[in-house]
Amino acid sequence: MDDNIKSGKDVIDDFFAEIYNIPNADKKTVDALVELYSQGKLSDKNVQNTLDEIVQKELKQIDKEDE
């Protein structure tokens, strides 16, 4: 029976293997999540910090355009 059971890790690995095929998902956000998962750092705090960084980076881009 055990060969047919997907472990929790299998389910998560499958999800990340197919994450880019999920409709309506933003690539930059997904890239950030995949990176955190591959580093084993997928926590609430790390995800939030990374998302905040994406926003700040984009806003800085406006400042650069402004220069």
Next chain:
Amino acid sequence: MSKNKIKSINITGIRGVREGLNLSLDKKSLLIYGDNGTGKSSITDALEWFYKDSIEHLTGEEVGGKGKNALRNVFLNPSDEAKIEIQYSNRLLDNEKSINNLFKTFNSNSSKEFASYFSQSQSENLILRYRDLVQFIIATKGDKLKHLQNIIGFSQVQELRSLLKLVGGRIARVIKAGGFSNKRSAQQAILLESLGQNITSSKQFFETALKVIAPLKLEKDIKSFKDVKTALKSIETKEDTIVVEQIAFHNKIADTLTDLEIEISNIHSLYNDYYKSFIALRKDADKISKLQLLALLSEGLKVIKMDIVKDNFCPLCQQEKDKLKLAQELNQRVEDLKEIKAEQDKLNEECEELTKLLRNNYTVISGLLKEKHLAEKENEATKKTIEQIQNSIKVIGEDLKKDIFSTEPLREFSLIKIDDKEIKGLISISRVKSKTLSDSIKENKKLHIHTKLSRALDAYVAHKKLEREEEILTKQQVTFEALYTDFIKKQEESLEGFLTMFSDEINSFYTEMNPNEKIEDIKLVPIKDKNDELSGITIEYTFYNERQTPPVALLSESHINCLGLSFFLASVKAFNKENDFFVLDDVISSFDSTHRTRFIRLLINKFSDFQIILLTHEKDFFDIASSEAKKNNWVIKSLSWTAEKGTSFETPLVDLRTKIEGKFKAKNIDGLGNDIRRYAERQLKQIAFNIEAGLAFRFNDRNEERMMNELLSSIQSRVNKQSPADLKTKNNIDSILASPILIGNKTSHDNSFKENINDLEVFWEDVKKLIKTFYCSEEKCKSFVALKNFDNVNSKIRCNCGSVKYDWKK
């Protein structure tokens, strides 16, 4: 690589074991009999400590140290170590774990292989004790889900699922609380005021800026922000610095308060929601007071689960109460309270979010109050108003510190509402002042245009940033929603697949132990809550063709235990990746003899690849099990306990038949009659079971106490009826029944009859002859004739191989 079996276990100084207790198993299964108090569970305790570093049933305040404080044998000298050494099929894992008198533990094996094996073994199903049998069955639906998710590693899945939901929800709240639309409108208002029109693109901004500087005839083109800045630099002037500073000051007051006005609207909206949730939860005083019982009830449940209370009574009220029912009742109450607790947690989350928003705005106002112009007398009233707004924010923050248990309730929204009239008034005054000052420098074209354009540039950049921030946050929110939807689909598909297979295994084990009963198609079924979220698992089954749930509603204690045992065995098969052995400590106490026989056969037939360590304190079960186990090459041991040695093995139990024959050889009749009767009773039970001979009903253990004459009569009656022309004539039950004094019974050994060797020899020959009639001794068969092998074509009852058979009317 194959999974691990145990080659030997050596225990010294642990619990009841004082001197070395050596178990040489060589990967074979083991059956141990030990009366209560002989230290049988010391073996299980030692193994549990070896793997878990604690002993759950000893974990409690009184013992402490996760049970370690009660681990060492009380007669050990302080310098003696208590230890358990296990040798495995994989020698690299051999380890001795010891504990000294300061309760420090040591492992002899420090290899990476052992560390990895040990860590993997933590989550495996290795030990089942009687008191743990029903834990899964009576657990709440939420705990069942949690338990199963933990053993299949789905806790990580649940964590990721919660993370996706949490982050997605948080982003949605940030967007809502951000007031992006209002803030953009405020910036557009500044653009309209400065440039005379709304601006929707950078191109439009550059074209408008070019028009604004046209009167200065700078002969500069504007196609980028850099061009705008160059133009601004070229018209910079040192004139009227004070006026420019004042314009900037009033603009700052107006802009900051405009943002604050939007934020206050968010604060009001969040407070309103929070107030409603707070009052709703507080309104049900009963719910609240019950919530304060959560810790007590959880602790009570722990006490029951740990079997600290041995008898059927409530440890708190001391009233007589069925322990199983009490645990089930407590489970349900704890589950209900956890739902209320979830509401309270949600309320706390709302409170935290609102507090954060208030804190941010308080800080923004503190920054504004540092403006040097606010210290000027003419701005005294402005400063006072701003301080009042800041104080209003502080007051709301103070109110949020009240929890649902506070005697004073949270204040109504109308009482904390910040009056925005004053804010609006201040914004208006500041804008008028700014415009008046701006108009006063109209004659100075350069300065006037510089002031307008630089303010417009700031507003446009702020507008762009707001637009961009909202766009990114919305993308992130949509992404997390999409990921969450996809992920729960994957999780649920996988969990359902697992539950289906796992249910099949449980069902198969259960029905094997309970054939021909009206409980069928046992299934573990996922349950969703009102938000369509997976909230638990329940057990369903068909009872007299109707689907039923939960098991405790209709099943007897014995059947619930059987279900618990099936769950454990299915878990062993499904999840143990490192170990091919498991321990069953006294798990059949509530089973009757039929279930016990089926249980041991289930172990032997379905778990022949596993090494089983089976402990029992029940002699009759031990007799049944040892006869089956011996055929399958199990190691069979019997425990005894003395104060000097503690727990130790009795001289190995020799086969009863060999023992009887040994006594005949030595002409030793001491206890010989009883040995023959014990042997005969054991075999007659097998015959009666296999031909389904009817015996008067008796409860559980008493069912085992069948006397020889009772068994012989029922077998004879069955045989005479079903096989009048064949087996009736071939058996010698009549001749055995003709010697009632030899058949005797367990409780009549005080009669005056003295058995002699000749009588006993005849008696023994008769017993052997009778057994031979019903038993096939072919090497590959070794089975009794049984109805399960009934030959429908020839109407014969037969042994497994068919060599021994008799006519039989069905």
